[in-house]
Amino acid sequence: MPGADLPRVPGVLTARQFLQSAESIAATQESDGALPWFTGGHTDPWDHIENAMALTAAGLLDEARAAYLWSAKTQRAEGSWPSQFRDGVIENEHSDTNFCAYIATGVLHYSTSTGDYVFAREMWPVVRxxxxxxxxxxxGRFGEIHWSAGPQGSSGEALLTGCSSIFHSLRCALALADQLGDPQPxxxxxALRLGHALRDHPEAFLDKARYSMDWYYPVLSGAIRGRAAQARIDTHWPTFVVPDLGIRCVSDQPWVTGAETCELVLTLDAIGDTSRALHLFTNMQHLRESDGSYWTGLVFTDGKRWPEERTTWTAAATLLAADALTRTTPAHNIFRTLLPHLPTPTTCTCPEPSTP
Known part of the structure; x- marks a missing residue:
């Protein structure tokens, strides 16, 4: 049963509403433990874990464990997952490295939230x-990680957002290794190499600067902190933030999205910008439905929901942001102070690239 001490954001989200949103996620869970985007939708390994984390924060531990066991059952021998399932059938066999790494974040979140290190140890081979x-x-060039792999090999390309999320997952994996007494130097x-690439070598990544995630994810992941993080957020704030509604998913489209807004809430909270974090969290509640689910986004030029989907992962991001803002569960700080700090050199000493 859910615990009595659930996150609540005064004047914005009650504890009952928090649980209701978690229950809207749990209602989509399939018999094998998968947590799809919505009932009848597909499941991807990253959003599946995000949903499991939200269920954990709400005390729906049986459902969360079933989700992690689904991950264990569907993992391939080499440690990867297909990037998309529907009703237990693989729809896309390619592996997304960011999707695969996120299991470390989820298991650390679960063990920290519950103190259930027996279950964490059971999941450890999956994470490893x-x-x-x-x-x-x-x-080998800078330490970036290719975003996808399939039967013909890797994509040959790295993504800033994906690698930022992987950086955070690596830090979670290191913290979990320490919890379980199995260090992985x-x-x-x-992780140090990847963090260096994220901070100092934008040329290692495809240019996706029109997407808001490329703006805030290097900060959310912990690769960039301090004054550089605040400067990055402030520089692009006018580009992406739409007053009273949330943030754009894409800079040149009139579309605000709930998950990206709540990930920015988590980012701001992680760097101590709690006033703006709370303001954004309050603003995005126009996406909430009466059953606790959340619409993915809103086209603010015509006031239409688009796509016409209430996605589990939008609700999940909202619940994780509420927990971070209210410091409620033991894992509320997984994006802020829970993880060990990795050294960050102040200057890049890589040689200048040679010119042809």
Missing amino acids: DAVNFVLSLQQ EWEVA
């Missing part, structure tokens, strides 16, 4: 194999 698969696609080296 997933991280090792992801790091097999790390590149080579993962720390890999």
Whole structure:
């Protein structure tokens, strides 16, 4: 049963509403434990874990454990997952490295929330194999990680948002390794290299600057902190933030989205900008439905919901943001102070690239 001490944001979201949103996620869970985007929709390994984290925050632990066991059952021998399932059938066999790494974030969140290290130890081989698969696609140039792999090999391309999320997942994996007494020093080296690429080598990544996630994810992940983080957020604030509604998913489209807004809430909270975080969290509640679910987004030029979907992962991001803002569950700070700090050199000493 859910615990009595659930996150509540005064004047914005009650504890009962928090639980109601978690229950709207749980209502979509399939018999094998999968948590799809919505009933009848597809399941991807990243959003599945985000949903499991929200269920954990709400005390729906049976459902959360079933979700993690689904991840264990569907993992392939080399540590990866297909990037898309529907009704237990694989729809896309390619593996997304960011999707695969996120299991580390989820299991650490669960063990920290519950103190159930027996279950964390049961899941540890899944996490270990997933991280090792992801790091097999790390590149020697700067430490970036290719975003996708399939039967013909890797994509040959790295994404800033995906690698930022992987950086956070690597830090979670290192924290989990410490919890379980199985240190992985080579993962720390890999994380240091990846963090360096995220901070100092934008040329290592495809240019996706029109997407808001490329703006805030290097900060959310912890790769960029301090004054540089605040400057990054402030510089692009007018580009993406739509007053009283939330943030744009894409800079040149009149579309605000709930999940991206709540991830920015988590980002602002992580760097101590709590006033703006709470303001944004309050503003995005126009996406909430009476059953506790959340619409994905709103086209603000015509006031229409688009797409016409209430996605579980939008509700999940909202619940994780509420927990972070209210410091309620033991894992509320997984994007802020829970993880060990990795050294961040102040200057890049890489040689200048040679000119042809």
